[in-house]
Amino acid sequence: MAEDLNWAIGGEAGDGIDSTGKIFAQALSRAGRHVYTSKDFASRIRGGYTAYKIRTSVDDVQSVVDRLDILVALTQRTIDENLDELHEGSAIIYDGERSWEAEIPDEMTAVDVPLKSLAEDAGGAIMRNIVALGAACAITGFDVEYLDEALEKRFGGKGSKIVENNKEAARLGQEHVEENYDLDHLGYNLETTDNDYVLLNGNEAIGMGAIAAGCRFYAGYPITPATSIMEYLTGRLEDYGGHVVQAEDELSAINMSLGAARAGARSMTATSGAGIDLMTETFGLVATSETPLVICDVQRSGPSTGMPTKQEQGDLNLTLYGGHGEVPRFVVAPTSITECFWKTIEAFNLAEKYQTPVFLVSDLAMSVTEQTFPPEEFDMDAVEIDRGKLVDQDEVDEWLDEQGRFRAHAVTDDGVSPRAIPGTIDGAHMSTGLEHDELGRRTEDQGERVQQVDKRYRKVETAQEREEWDYREFGDPDAENLVVSWGSNEGALVEALGYLEDEGVDVRVISVPYIFPRPDLSEEIEAAADVIVVECNATGQFADLLEHDTLTRVKRINKYTGVRFKADELAEEITEQLAAEVPA
Amino acid sequence: MSSDVRFTDFKSDKQPTWCPGCGDFGTMNGMMKALAETGNDPDNTFVVAGIGCSGKIGTYMHSYALHGVHGRALPVGTGVKMARPDIEVMVAGGDGDGYSIGAGHFVHAVRRNVDMSYVVMDNRIYGLTKGQASPTSRSDFETSTTPEGPKQPPVNPLALALASGATFIAQSFASDALRHQEIVQQAIEHDGFGFVNVFSPCVTFNDVDTYDYFRDNLVDLQEDEDHDPNDYKAAEKVILDSEKEYQGVMYQDDESVPYHELHGVTENMSDIPEDAPEDAMDLVREFY
Numbered sequence: 001m002a003e004d005l006n007w008a009i010g011g012e013a014g015d016g017i018d019s020t021g022k023i024f025a026q027a028l029s030r031a032g033r034h035v036y037t038s039k040d041f042a043s044r045i046r047g048g049y050t051a052y053k054i055r056t057s058v059d060d061v062q063s064v065v066d067r068l069d070i071l072v073a074l075t076q077r078t079i080d081e082n083l084d085e086l087h088e089g090s091a092i093i094y095d096g097e098r099s100w101e102a103e104i105p106d107e108m109t110a111v112d113v114p115l116k117s118l119a120e121d122a123g124g125a126i127m128r129n130i131v132a133l134g135a136a137c138a139i140t141g142f143d144v145e146y147l148d149e150a151l152e153k154r155f156g157g158k159g160s161k162i163v164e165n166n167k168e169a170a171r172l173g174q175e176h177v178e179e180n181y182d183l184d185h186l187g188y189n190l191e192t193t194d195n196d197y198v199l200l201n202g203n204e205a206i207g208m209g210a211i212a213a214g215c216r217f218y219a220g221y222p223i224t225p226a227t228s229i230m231e232y233l234t235g236r237l238e239d240y241g242g243h244v245v246q247a248e249d250e251l252s253a254i255n256m257s258l259g260a261a262r263a264g265a266r267s268m269t270a271t272s273g274a275g276i277d278l279m280t281e282t283f284g285l286v287a288t289s290e291t292p293l294v295i296c297d298v299q300r301s302g303p304s305t306g307m308p309t310k311q312e313q314g315d316l317n318l319t320l321y322g323g324h325g326e327v328p329r330f331v332v333a334p335t336s337i338t339e340c341f342w343k344t345i346e347a348f349n350l351a352e353k354y355q356t357p358v359f360l361v362s363d364l365a366m367s368v369t370e371q372t373f374p375p376e377e378f379d380m381d382a383v384e385i386d387r388g389k390l391v392d393q394d395e396v397d398e399w400l401d402e403q404g405r406f407r408a409h410a411v412t413d414d415g416v417s418p419r420a421i422p423g424t425i426d427g428a429h430m431s432t433g434l435e436h437d438e439l440g441r442r443t444e445d446q447g448e449r450v451q452q453v454d455k456r457y458r459k460v461e462t463a464q465e466r467e468e469w470d471y472r473e474f475g476d477p478d479a480e481n482l483v484v485s486w487g488s489n490e491g492a493l494v495e496a497l498g499y500l501e502d503e504g505v506d507v508r509v510i511s512v513p514y515i516f517p518r519p520d521l522s523e524e525i526e527a528a529a530d531v532i533v534v535e536c537n538a539t540g541q542f543a544d545l546l547e548h549d550t551l552t553r554v555k556r557i558n559k560y561t562g563v564r565f566k567a568d569e570l571a572e573e574i575t576e577q578l579a580a581e582v583p584a
Numbered sequence: 585m586s587s588d589v590r591f592t593d594f595k596s597d598k599q600p601t602w603c604p605g606c607g608d609f610g611t612m613n614g615m616m617k618a619l620a621e622t623g624n625d626p627d628n629t630f631v632v633a634g635i636g637c638s639g640k641i642g643t644y645m646h647s648y649a650l651h652g653v654h655g656r657a658l659p660v661g662t663g664v665k666m667a668r669p670d671i672e673v674m675v676a677g678g679d680g681d682g683y684s685i686g687a688g689h690f691v692h693a694v695r696r697n698v699d700m701s702y703v704v705m706d707n708r709i710y711g712l713t714k715g716q717a718s719p720t721s722r723s724d725f726e727t728s729t730t731p732e733g734p735k736q737p738p739v740n741p742l743a744l745a746l747a748s749g750a751t752f753i754a755q756s757f758a759s760d761a762l763r764h765q766e767i768v769q770q771a772i773e774h775d776g777f778g779f780v781n782v783f784s785p786c787v788t789f790n791d792v793d794t795y796d797y798f799r800d801n802l803v804d805l806q807e808d809e810d811h812d813p814n815d816y817k818a819a820e821k822v823i824l825d826s827e828k829e830y831q832g833v834m835y836q837d838d839e840s841v842p843y844h845e846l847h848g849v850t851e852n853m854s855d856i857p858e859d860a861p862e863d864a865m866d867l868v869r870e871f872y
Contacts, residue, residue, distance in 0.1 A: 213861075214861075248689065251656060251689075256662050263853070264668065380861045422668055430645075
């Protein structure tokens with residue numbers, strides 16, 4: 001019997017795949033089971049293959065695996081696309097009354113459910129996916145009551161009639177399977193627990209983190225896969241006294257956010273790929289005007305428009321080096337959905353403490369993955385807000401020059417200057433993208449130029465000393481084999497450790513959430529016999545940084561198919577790499 | 585705000601590097617006077633400047649200010665005003681900055697109708713890069729990059745504003761100090777986006793659109809008793825009239841609702857309430 005269940009629904013975009021998947025994921029979460037979801041979707045509104053996959057277990061699940069146990073197939077393509085993940089014990093739910101004749105491999109269990117007509121019996125063909133969910137409950141012995149709860153949550157706002165109809169649809173699907181098939185739940189017994197979990201994705205965690213951090217202004221321009229941050233904040237940010245603006249383009253979005261930040265509001269913008277290219281123009285202005293701003297990049301496959309709905313971690317160099325001239329900045333990359341929340345809060349604090357742009361780098365896999373967590377992982381009581389050297393009325397005097405002018409770019413030991421926001425009496429000053437003196441006035445004086453460049457970089461040095469640029473660690477801390485990763489690969493790596501252990505391979509995993517500044521891994525790398533860097537890009541941008549830092553060649557596992565790493569696949573790749581020669 | 589604010593309080597101690605005789609001197613003086621006359625003071629005013637000769641204005645004025653990147657002054661001003669409805673926001677730019685690289689932002693700032701003023705110093709040339717054609721240059725205006733003239737019609741910024749749903753459209757002349765000041769004042773007082781295109785002659789590179797040319801050709805709408813700025817059709821008529829140059833308020837919609845009222849953005853967003861994170865606990869509950 002499988003320890004965990006891998007379920008999927010697939011069809012054409014527009015078939016309601018996403019919402020059906022989400023409802024089932026919520027039902028499983030309500031039943032106290034862990035859930036990890038993934039989505040296959042194409043860059044089109046209607047038509048084209050799309051799927052929502054759920055892996056669920058009573059144990060923590062943090063990645064996808066190469067196995068599919070139950071598939072709700074609304075099209076033949078759904079079956080074809082997933083053939084390599086289906087196995088002898090897989091069950092495929094399909095609608096035999098539909099015009100296509102399902103070709104289901106003999107060794108698998110075909111479960112023919114008249115989805116459409118049963119949905120019509122319940123009140124409307126639109127509920128055929130819910131019938132399929134009822135059928136899935138019957139196959140696995142999962143208590144349909146949990147599904148009822150999820151349906152109430154989903155449709156409660158639309159009235160009790162809709163809720164009842166959906167419950168009835170699920171019931172009809174369940175009964176159909178129970179009456180016509182003797183499946184004995186295919187050996188599944190979906191255990192439930194009393195645990196209360198929350199179910200959310202990375203972009204929701206970023207949005208929630210922003211609000212918790214006191215963000216009041218957000219401007220953005222729609223782009224996959226960053227848009228859902230804006231969608232989450234719209235309405236909610238207003239509830240907390242803030243405002244969301246859909247700007248005319250990314251150039252405007254980042255400049256509006258900069259304006260709000262200069263006015264004193266905690267402010268953020270988010271984009272992806274092509275959008276971050278456009279915003280690059282303003283990176284330098286944010287840094288030289290010393291404006292606290294959080295710029296979020298949810299990476300997708302590039303270059304150019306690349307593959308907008310596919311996974312990649314290819315923008316690291318852009319966020320690290322983007323912008324002409326030399327731009328001091330911080331680059332923070334959450335490694336899990338929980339970290340999306342906490343690192344967003346940290347990004348706001350860093351931005352205000354050091355008055356710099358802070359890049360919050362996420363990726364598509366994390367942004368669309370819904371995962372369960374104990375709610376304590378998002379403990380708002382533990383949120384701390386640090387606004388840095390924001391001066392109030394009483395402190396302004398300390399920073400005036402002999403003529404009574406506010407030294408907004410005062411050269412200080414830690415590189416951080418006082419910050420007065422509009423309305424602060426005697427704090428009026430100008431800031432500019434031009435090189436400037438302490439007062440913010442344009443200068444080309446060599447001495448002042450050097451002072452200001454040094455001052456801005458001193459903020460990074462100060463932060464390197466004061467902040468903890470640590471890493472997360474998993475596996476055996478004494479293992480000779482070291483695997484280093486950044487971003488959303490952490491979950492798959494942690495699970496891969498289990499597979500590797502079964503094969504007797506001990507591995508130490510280091511997952512790095514800070515790209516710049518980043519922890520010094522010299523000792524860890526020195527101590528390891530083999531070092532492998534895992535990332536979703538073709539060239540190994542993070543591996544390059546580590547080699548640069550430590551003057552040591554590392555092995556690399558790079559995936560740039562557009563699909564995230566899977567735990568079992570990663571375990572295999574690591575074993576292979578360990579046997580391989582270190583590159584010359 | 586104190587009532588004893590003088591316009592010189594808006595002056596910085598930095599000497600302008602504009603060419604002697606540049607129209608931008610008069611434009612800026614009018615802006616400072618208008619700000620003082622409307623009861624603002626430097627600590628409650630935010631001036632956003634674009635790039636080019638006009639962009640230098642942030643340096644010569646004294647207030648909270650940002651001198652940004654080319655063409656993006658309006659989005660910055662929009663962000664400032666949305667976060668701080670309590671602050672007076674004035675955006676200054678040039679014809680290249682506002683109608684070329686920033687044209688997209690112009691259209692959208694106009695239609696958002698954010699309660700701020702936008703003053704464009706229009707000299708119909710790129711001055712700081714030493715004399716290339718600008719979007720408002722005449723089609724036969726010979727420059728280093730257009731030896732036979734641009735051979736395309738100039739942008740009509742007033743028409744662009746009108747077509748984008750502007751609620752206040754005006755034009756002034758830097759040299760007609762009093763009228764210019766009055767017009768900018770009206771733009772500040774307008775409840776919404778107050779747009780003023782200012783003829784601000786470039787004495788170094790533009791020998792066509794000169795002080796004399798504007799003095800000889802300018803028609804003041806104030807002297808035209810038939811012109812009612814609240815009348816859209818009348819505004820359309822003067823704005824689309826390519827035969828004459830006008831100054832005055834072409835169009836004003838007194839009934840328009842500014843962005844902050846329409847969207848309920850009225851709070852000062854610079855504070856973070858003490859209990860903000862705890863209050864956000866409801867956000868976690870949503871995900872159960």
